[in-house]
Amino acid sequence: MAEQFDQVSVVKKANVYFDGKVTSRTVLFADGTRKTLGIMLPGEYDFGTDSKEIMEIVAGRLKVLIPGRSDWLEIDGSGTFEVPAHARFQLVVYSVTDYCCSYVEE
């Protein structure tokens, strides 16, 4: 797991959702790919995807319901899950959660 991303661009303005309970920063890579580094405060959230997303939880405690699965995935500490393109997923966040989301164009 990279401790930092080098030779990237960072968009100055934040992405703000749910009255600021979910916020992120966009990181642009030289190869044209994109990640967001975000924070989710405790709460229940419903998100939609455009592209496929790989969500790496860097720190936090939460559960996620991924499309096509009937059981919630629980994460306490760190973990990773994928969400398909054009899908919705639900999150219940129990503690401040630090994440890194990679967008995968297929």
Next chain:
Amino acid sequence: MAEQFDQVSVVKKANVYFDGKVTSRTVLFADGTRKTLGIMLPGEYDFGTDSKEIMEIVAGRLKVLIPGRSDWLEIDGSGTFEVPAHARFQLVVYSVTDYCCSYVEE
């Protein structure tokens, strides 16, 4: 005002303060300087500085009490203020605030 910072490094792990009500991401520049891109949720905060800080409010509504001044500086939308090294300053944040903090070594 730069819309994005290019050829920088970004630390993956977030900086988290006040139970996540204030969070930021560290951006490292090739010249050795450092900025943080942060979010403050509504609340009252007291911060201390190590180096001199130039705080650029990108979006938000808040007031700040800078050391050595008796009146609060009110910012609604965008604005900038400086805080000396080794000082404390107080903030009252009224709406989700997006900021860019530059650390100035003197």
